Amino acid sequence: MLQRIDLTGGRARPPELATLLERAASITGADDAVAPILTAVREHGAAAVLDAGERFDGVRPAALRVPADVLSVSLQGLDPALRGALTEMIERVRKTHQAQLPQPAETHLTPGGTVTQRWIPVRRVGLYVPGGLAVYPSSVVMNVVPAQVAGVDEIVVCSPPQAGNGGWPDPAVLAACALLGVSEVYAAGGAQAIALLGYGSSADSTGSTDNAADADSIAAVDVITGPGNAYVTAAKRALRGTVAIDSEAGPTEIAVLADDSADPRLIAADLISQAEHSPDAASVLITDSAQLADAVLDALPDLVAATTHAERVRQALSGQQSAVVLTADLDAAVALTNEYAAEHLEIQTRHAGRIAQRIRNAGAIFLGPYSPVSLGDYCAGSNHVLPTAGGARYSSGLNTTTFLKSVQVIDYSAAALAAVAPSVVVLADAEDLPAHGAAVTARFDQAVDGEAADGEATGGAGR
Numbered sequence: 001m002l003q004r005i006d007l008t009g010g011r012a013r014p015p016e017l018a019t020l021l022e023r024a025a026s027i028t029g030a031d032d033a034v035a036p037i038l039t040a041v042r043e044h045g046a047a048a049v050l051d052a053g054e055r056f057d058g059v060r061p062a063a064l065r066v067p068a069d070v071l072s073v074s075l076q077g078l079d080p081a082l083r084g085a086l087t088e089m090i091e092r093v094r095k096t097h098q099a100q101l102p103q104p105a106e107t108h109l110t111p112g113g114t115v116t117q118r119w120i121p122v123r124r125v126g127l128y129v130p131g132g133l134a135v136y137p138s139s140v141v142m143n144v145v146p147a148q149v150a151g152v153d154e155i156v157v158c159s160p161p162q163a164g165n166g167g168w169p170d171p172a173v174l175a176a177c178a179l180l181g182v183s184e185v186y187a188a189g190g191a192q193a194i195a196l197l198g199y200g201s202s203a204d205s206t207g208s209t210d211n212a213a214d215a216d217s218i219a220a221v222d223v224i225t226g227p228g229n230a231y232v233t234a235a236k237r238a239l240r241g242t243v244a245i246d247s248e249a250g251p252t253e254i255a256v257l258a259d260d261s262a263d264p265r266l267i268a269a270d271l272i273s274q275a276e277h278s279p280d281a282a283s284v285l286i287t288d289s290a291q292l293a294d295a296v297l298d299a300l301p302d303l304v305a306a307t308t309h310a311e312r313v314r315q316a317l318s319g320q321q322s323a324v325v326l327t328a329d330l331d332a333a334v335a336l337t338n339e340y341a342a343e344h345l346e347i348q349t350r351h352a353g354r355i356a357q358r359i360r361n362a363g364a365i366f367l368g369p370y371s372p373v374s375l376g377d378y379c380a381g382s383n384h385v386l387p388t389a390g391g392a393r394y395s396s397g398l399n400t401t402t403f404l405k406s407v408q409v410i411d412y413s414a415a416a417l418a419a420v421a422p423s424v425v426v427l428a429d430a431e432d433l434p435a436h437g438a439a440v441t442a443r444f445d446q447a448v449d450g451e452a453a454d455g456e457a458t459g460g461a462g463r
């Protein structure tokens with residue numbers, strides 16, 4: 001069911017390594033499919049979102065915006081055990097994300113010369129919560145809590161309309177929104193939801209005249225975050241530049257880096273756990289132990305047959321994106337792991353913490369047998385919105401700073417500027433931009449002796 005790639009014969013090296021494990025074709029193939037959806041929403045706004053929902057989700061809700069009473073009824077109907085688990089999850093996620101809040105950095109470069117980096121929350125954000133093959137109240141928490149901790153003014157959530165809930169998003173998703181105090185929620189999924197968030201929609205384009213909430217225009221957001229399938233991810237990629245995005249957090253991936261000390265049963269369970277998300281999910285074992293590789297391959301068929309979503313899991317495990325890779329030694333396994341840049345990386349080796357120090361590329365790293373990816377999906381306190389398809393080479397998982405911008409504040413006194421002016425002039429002349437230098441020297445053209453001294457005495461303008 002899972003391809004076995006044996007690299008023990010010769011040492012595959014980057015970039016050869018990178019081509020060994022190709023991501024699913026769906027992941028790169030969605031760009032063409034989403035382009036007309038994005039155009040339709042940009043031109044026709046909410047009406048096009050409702051049309052696309054009808055086409056892809058098989059239902060047209062009474063309105064795009066979820067009414068306040070639907071949100072509160074969903075919270076009232078929330079199963080108490082699920083409410084308790086969500087509450088515990090929210091507490092843990094809030095604690096870790098509060099600890100991520102960066103402090104202003106003030107650097108005194110010279111007497112009277114200071115640069116301070118401040119962090120400012122973006123004003124309005126759009127958070128995507130998936131709802132196709134599975135529904136994701138946990139992703140409400142993973143999106144909303146960091147935005148709240150960052151101090152964002154306006155939080156908007158989109159999640160696909162569900163035929164089984166009268167066209168509104170999944171009731172547990174709505175309940176999680178209500179639990180967190182989010183009231184602007186739209187029944188929109190896929191690329192059309194991302195376009196709605198990125199472009200907004202004017203009041204006359206809703207395609208619905210009988211609902212006051214829909215009669216309002218929907219303002220575009222500054223940042224879009226959240227996980228989703230290949231269509232959602234392609235749409236985020238296309239909108240990058242119009243808005244900021246977190247990362248391309250697409251179809252789930254797990255890589256397990258293991259040696260012969262690992263338990264094959266646990267590895268098989270973890271590979272299946274992420275394959276359960278969708279047929280294009282990737283499950284990869286990278287090991288230097290032939291015995292472990294074979295034991296995992298032996299354990300899988302019975303476990304897959306017994307799992308609820310067996311067909312989806314079987315498709316994911318037998319796709320080109322999934323494999324057991326046998327390497328000549330642990331060094332080669334670490335090199336391949338870094339090339340692959342998995343969304344989730346489990347390290348199931350002796351001295352896992354030490355091996356982790358050698359990992360540059362992974363969305364999140366899970367150490368040892370008691371830190372499985374499923375823990376991180378829900379209750380570790382870490383965020384589960386993570387870069388996929390190799391994006392971990394250059395992107396971070398969703399965190400508090402995703403919703404913050406930094407700005408540098410420059411504050412020099414006359415004396416501090418005068419002291420560095422000759423260097424500014426030399427650099428400006430070297431770039432043949434003498435007006436730059438002149439803008440500095442102009443401040444000292446008239447008799448400025450007293451002024452410079454005053455400036456030094458009082459500090460810069462801001463102090």
Ligand SMILES: NC(=O)c1ccc[n+]([C@@H]2O[C@H](COP(=O)([O-])OP(=O)(O)OC[C@H]3O[C@@H](n4cnc5c(N)ncnc54)[C@H](O)[C@@H]3O)[C@@H](O)[C@H]2O)c1
Nearest residue numbers: 130131132133160189190227228229249251252277385386
């Ligand atoms: N990387 C992460 O951080 C992370 C976290 C959680 C979930 N995920 C991933 O999110 C994904 C969730 O996928 P899902 O499908 O269940 O929900 P989804 O909400 O991402 O996608 C459903 C939407 O896809 C659109 N769609 C379906 N078929 C389409 C088509 N042929 N053309 C255009 N649009 C179409 C529909 O509009 C529908 O609303 C999974 O792949 C899961 O692995 C990733």
Ligand SMILES: N[C@H](CO)Cc1c[nH]c[nH+]1
Nearest residue numbers: 136138252253377384385
């Ligand atoms: N594994 C997913 C992140 O890629 C997150 C998730 C949510 N629910 C279950 N799993």
Ligand SMILES: [Zn+2]
Nearest residue numbers: 252273274377
């Ligand atoms: Zn998961």
